[in-house]
Amino acid sequence: DGDGKDEGKAAGGAGGAEKFPAGELKIYFGSQTGTAEGFANVLKEDGRRMGFDAQVIDLEDFEGDELIDGEKAIFLMATHGEGEPTDNAMEFFRWLDEKVEEGDSCLSNLNVAIFGLGNTQYEFFNAAGRRCRKTLLELGAAECYEHGEGDDDNQLEDDFENWKTGLWPSLVHKFHPDGASGAGTAGSLSPPELDFELKFLDAAKSATTKPRRFRETEVVSSAKHYFGYDVGTVRIVENTELRSPEDSGSTKHIEVDLKGSGQSYQTADNAYVIPQNNPAVVSAVAAAMGWNLDQPFLIEARASDFKHFIPTPCTVRTALTNYVDLMGLPKRATLQGLACFAKDDAEQQRLAHLASMDGAEEMHQFIQHEGRSLAELLTVHFQSCDVPxxxxxxxxxxxxxxxxxxxxSSSVQSSKLAMTVSVVGQAYADGRTFTGVATGYMQHLPVGAEMQLYVRASTFRLPRDTATPVILVGPGTGIAPMRAMLQEREYLKGRGRTLGKTMLYFGCKNRKLDYLYQELLEGYVKSGVLDSLRLAFSREQKQKVYVQHLIREDADLLWDLIGNQGAHIYVCGATNMGADVLAAVKEIAAAKGGVDGEKYAQDMQHNGRYVAELWSA
Ligand SMILES: Cc1cc2nc3c(=O)[nH]c(=O)nc-3n(C[C@H](O)[C@H](O)[C@H](O)COP(=O)(O)OP(=O)(O)OC[C@H]3O[C@@H](n4cnc5c(N)ncnc54)[C@H](O)[C@@H]3O)c2cc1C
Ligand SMILES: Cc1cc2nc3c(=O)[nH]c(=O)nc-3n(C[C@H](O)[C@H](O)[C@H](O)COP(=O)(O)O)c2cc1C
Known part of the structure; x- marks a missing residue:
């Protein structure tokens, strides 16, 4: 069978009381972009080594009774949106709130340990983790280990690592005191047991490269889109450059045809693109690992509760192209995983060191600061790694x-959606370059090419009453939802609706280089869709000017719109810009309205009059 290089033959995953004397431990995660899920898997492996029958549960698959009947559980909770839970944790929080409302103390047998993932750049730091803790305790759960919080603006992984250092001794002490001395150590160099088997198939039989159909219940919730659930195939109908040829960067206006994809959207929703790795990177990794790209393989469950995380049969090429993050900066768990399979002692020691807290500084420098992807580690620095x-x-x-x-705007073009995509690129002093995975993938997709995406609701919703003034703040790529809402306002105006005052704050480096949608925006001013187009060209004068400076300059006018006319404010783009804009609005409310700026802004957010969607740039 196949090249016989890897059969993934580890012992079965399920275990009984002998193997796991510390009993069941459920590890729940609320995750949007996979970090909390990755941490959950790290804890699962640690836990199993320490004698716990650890199971990872996506909160999307959460069942109340299971929690009520459980003895101990760990929660890894990321915060998203503006202080909101992740999509997969929404139902869980609804359940908790209902139980609290009923005055229930149904979790009085449960011991919990909670770690929140957040980012201090956001206003509501770690809101989901804190809310989770508060409600679990209200329902009678006992905290068996200190509440942890990680900051993705700094060293989130270190925060997690520090938190879990004390976690296991506490849990072992409480639930498995006899085994305290004999328990295995976390972070060992022996490969974990897998709860699936990987079988190589005969490449000559073409049927072996097509995945079988999977029921939704058979697959990991966070990987559903790999299996064709809630995702659609769309066709590129436009892919044009928005910046001047003289600019070193690139921002693409990409339009896709949704017909037949099963996807639909509302103005300024979010599209989630399923990216593919660069074929050259895929080939380089396969060559370094000695894998044949055309080799088909199959994944078979070993444990009854196993959930498939990629659709098989498929070829090694498909797996490396679509399903694994080869270009990301490796996390500790990945370095630890590689260390298990480094044949060269020096490489193994270095990897284990980089994965440990002792090697934290070196890891930050070598991986994060100098920007080294998993692909680079495998192909250049740790060539002795022979990972099955x-x-x-x-x-x-x-x-x-x-x-x-x-x-x-979906009113204008319901079956075609547009995206404004800034291509991520970085050049290092030593000549290495990095291109973002998804933006690099989309950058050169020709008209007619297909790609996969799904749509999720955003919080950008124009006021129902079109006469309500709107203040749009969208510098750089943050212009995306503003373009959508302006297109929508133009449509409404065309249908005879009266528009309230509409202001746009846009910013970029230089009007000649990266003034996105210049013609369109200036056209909106001429046609009366936009009353005011305020532009901050940061590099056109000695002192940098940003949108938040213009907002402060316009304090009187803005307070009239906000305080007297009930304007809605929409902000999109980088987190630090968002924080500055919010601070400016609070200042204006205090200075011009004589109100408590903090409280005023909070009320605006609460009433949907101040809406921000920010991402770190
Ligand atoms: C709600 C929301 C809305 C968004 N809307 C938009 C939008 O309208 N337009 C838009 O352009 N973007 C938008 N983004 C950002 C977008 O989702 C992507 O994060 C962005 O396009 C980068 O994706 P990528 O795959 O190209 O880059 P990635 O490969 O994910 O890299 C992103 C960053 O990670 C770091 N990095 C990762 N790997 C390496 C490495 N090997 N070496 C060095 N550095 C590395 C770098 O800092 C790099 O800039 C939005 C994000 C969110 C959360
Ligand atoms: C769009 C977006 C919104 C976010 N909003 C918040 C927030 O309001 N508060 C916070 O503390 N962290 C926020 N974060 C940071 C995430 O919680 C943090 O990056 C976390 O590690 C993500 O975990 P995940 O990959 O498991 O989803 C946000 C991140 C993104 C991308």
């Missing part, structure tokens, strides 16, 4: 969908 494909697929993070705010 099964383990590779198990420990390398999945290639995640990327969000793009839709920059078109």
């Amino acid at each position: 494909l099964a383990h590779f697929l198990h420990f390398v993070p999945r290639l995640a969908p990327r969000a793009y705010t839709i920059s078109s």
Whole structure:
């Protein structure tokens, strides 16, 4: 069978009381982009080594009774949106709230440990983790280990690592005191047991390269889109450059035809693009690992509760192209995974060191600061790593969908959606370059090419009463939802609706280089869709000017719109810009309206009058 290089033959995953004397431990995760899920898998492996029958549960698959009957559980909770839970945790929070409302103390037998994932750049830091803790405790659960919080603006992985250092001794002490001395250690160099088997298939039989059909219940919820659930195939109908040829960067206006995709959208929703790895990177990794790209393989469950995370049969090429994050900066768990399979002692020690807290500084420098992807580690720095494909697929993070705010109006073009995509690129002093995975993939897709995406609701919704003034703040790629809402306002105006005052704050480096949609925006001013187009060209004068400066300059006018006319404010783009704009609005409310700026802004957010969608740039 196949090249016989890897059969993934580890012992079965299920275990009984002898193997796991510390009993069942459920590890729940609320995750949007995979980090919390990755941490959950790390804890699962640690836990199993320590004698716990650890199971990872996507909160999307959460069942209340299971929690009520459980003895101990860990929660890894990311915060998204503006202080909101992740999509997969929404139902879980609804359940908690209902139980609290009923005055229930149904979790009085449950011991919990909670770690929140957040980012201090956002206003509501770690809101979901805190809310989770508060409600679990209200329902009677006892905290068996200190609440942890990680900051993705700094060293989230270190925060998690520090938190879990004390976690296991606490849990072992409480639930498995006899085994305290004999328990295995977390972070060992022996490969974990897998709960699936990877079988290579006969390449001559073409049927072996087509995945079988999977029921939704058979697959990992966060990988559903790989299996064709909630995702559609769309066709590129436009892919044009928005910047001047003189600019070193690139921003693409990409339109896709949704016909037949099963996807639909509302103005300024989010499109999640399913990216593919660059074929050259895929080939280089396969060559370094000695894998034949055309080799088909199959994944078979070993444990009854196993959930498939990629659709098989498929070829090695398909797996490396679509399902694994080869270009991301490897996390500790990946470095630890590689260390298990490095044949060269020095390489193994270095990898284990980089994965440990002792090697934290070196890891930050070598991986994060100097920007080294998993692909680079395998092809250049740690060539002795000989990872069986099964383990590779198990420990390398999945290639995640990327969000793009839709920059078109569904009233104007319901079956075609537009995205405004800034191509991510970086050049290092030593000559290495990095191109973002999804933006690099989309950058050169020709008209007619197909790609996959799904749509999710955003919080950008124009006021129902079109006469309500709107203040749009969208510098750089943050222009995307503003373009969509302006297109929508133009449509409404065309249908005879009265528009309230409409202001747009846009910013970029230089009007000649990266003034996105210049013609369109200036056209909106001429046609009266836009009353005011305020432009901040940061590099056209000595002192940098940004949108937040213009907002402060316009304090009187803005307060009239906000305080007297009930204007709605929409902000999109980088997190630090968003924080500055919010601060400016609070200042204006205090200075011009004589109100408590903090409280005023909070009320605006609460009433949907201040809407921001921000991402770190
Ligand atoms: C709600 C939301 C809406 C968004 N809307 C838009 C939008 O309208 N338009 C838009 O352009 N973007 C938007 N984004 C951002 C978008 O989702 C992507 O994050 C962005 O396009 C980068 O994706 P990528 O795959 O090209 O880059 P990635 O490959 O994911 O890289 C992203 C960053 O990670 C780091 N990095 C990762 N790997 C390496 C490496 N090997 N070496 C060095 N650095 C590395 C770098 O800092 C790099 O800039 C939005 C994000 C969110 C959350
Ligand atoms: C669009 C977006 C919104 C976010 N909003 C918040 C927030 O309001 N508060 C916070 O503390 N962190 C916020 N974060 C940071 C995430 O919680 C953090 O990056 C976390 O590691 C993501 O975990 P995940 O990959 O499991 O989803 C946000 C991140 C993104 C991308």
